[in-house]
Amino acid sequence: MEGAEAGEQEWAAVAQDLLALGYEGCPGAASPGTSCPDFRALCARLAAELATLGALEREREEGTEALSAGDGPGAEEEFLRQLAGLLWELHCPDRELCGGDCAASLREPDARLRLLRFLCSEVQAARLLRLRSRLDPNPEPSCGEGAEAGSGMVQELILTLQALGLPRPTPGTPACQLLRDLHAKISELLPSLPPESLQPLLNHPLDAPRWEVLASLSQSLRDQYGCRRCLLLKRLDLTTSAFHWSDRAEAQGEAMKAVLIPIREALTSESDVSIAHVLAARADLSRLVPATSKTARRGTCCAINKVLMGSVPDRGGRPNELEAPMPSWQSRREDGGGRKAGRQCWGRKKKKK
Incomplete structure (x- = not known):
């Protein structure tokens, strides 16, 4: 029993x-x-x-x-x-x-x-x-598209925790507990924000036809972004290749390639903007800020802006300052005085008085 x-x-x-x-x-x-x-x-x-x-x-x-x-x-x-x-x-x-x-x-x-x-x-x-594997901030290196997507989600989660001032989760933390901690922290910080600061940019409900239109618009913008990024990358390649024309580049060429090639390989023509970014956008994103304003310059100013260029040679490029070219005059030849076929004639010489 x-x-x-x-x-x-x-x-x-x-x-x-x-x-x-x-x-x-x-x-x-x-x-x-x-x-x-x-x-x-x-x-x-x-x-x-x-x-x-x-x-x-x-x-x-x-x-x-x-x-x-x-x-x-x-x-x-x-x-x-x-x-x-x-x-x-x-x-x-x-x-x-x-x-x-x-x-x-x-x-x-x-x-x-x-x-x-x-x-x-x-x-x-x-x-x-x-x-x-989803919560580990330093996942083991693996191959495949799924591993790259998982690594991207882990990085997004780490940035979210850093922005909220929360510590990194320990391995094995349940997802429900992590979401509860995020919700509690966000609810604590919301009252300290200005009113109407989190109004969504897209405030219309999305049904099936609107989802299709939004997906089509996102694909069109992604194609245009890819074309523009290809143009910028081509300009970058031409600019960097111009640095190899100087005499000093013969001695520093390998060092320059060692620095530029890893940075260039990380730049791709594919845009990472998706529909998720549109849904997460807020109404203040549509506010246009001049590129020269103090707010914009806080994120774009760098040490190279304070470097002054010395004297450079005049490369021209001002047609209005140039004089019109004068025609060339040639004397008659002694072999008959005939003009050679195909030679342009600008006029006759004036007789000496």
Whole structure:
């Protein structure tokens, strides 16, 4: 009786873990095991989340499930075959489950309990690792577009925390707790702002047609921004190439390239302005500020503005100050006095008095 009560308590603990993870309908100890469609469906859902979180190392074809929970005469055999590969891929430490006869071991309620506990712990670990990768201010270098996007979101989060005066979150901080801290800090700072300082620039509700128009407008502006950035980058390349024409550049050419090339490679023609920036824009953004005003010069002034250029050679460029060119006069030749064909004649010489 004591063993039965302990087994029921262990199944109740696993059911609570599944419920905390968002899974309901945990089968009890009296379930028939792998022959039960509900048991196979629960394991398949846990395996599908592990595949979504990137916990599985092997690449699967599109539409291929980690565990199939179908019905039919061969559904149980296919489930057991895929389960053996899944446990081997997850490096399951349970030798009985990873042994040769997985079907015989899963006939025991204790083995099914260990299988569900192992899958639950793997899902919890995968969720924590995913959350840590999003909140870690110094993520490990990885390749791929997803890694670059995640790194960008982490940098945005760090800048938000710095602007609000909040410390960096420790690894493993739940996202809900972080959002609550941000909301509390923003609510604390809002009363100190001037009235109507956070009025949105886009104050109309967006339905489906307006979203389409906004997306089309954003794409058009992105294309124009890209064209203008290409022009500016071309001007930059021509300007930097002009510095290599001098005699001194022969000795300093490699040092100049070592400084300019990393900066130039970081500049791309693609614009990072998206619809999110439009939705986050405030009404004061539409206020035009002269480029020469004190407010604008606070962000544009630098030490090079105080450098005075010395005397430079006159390069001309003023046609109104130049005199009209005078025609050239030539004397007659002694070989007949005829004019050469194609020579321009500006006039005749005046006779001497």
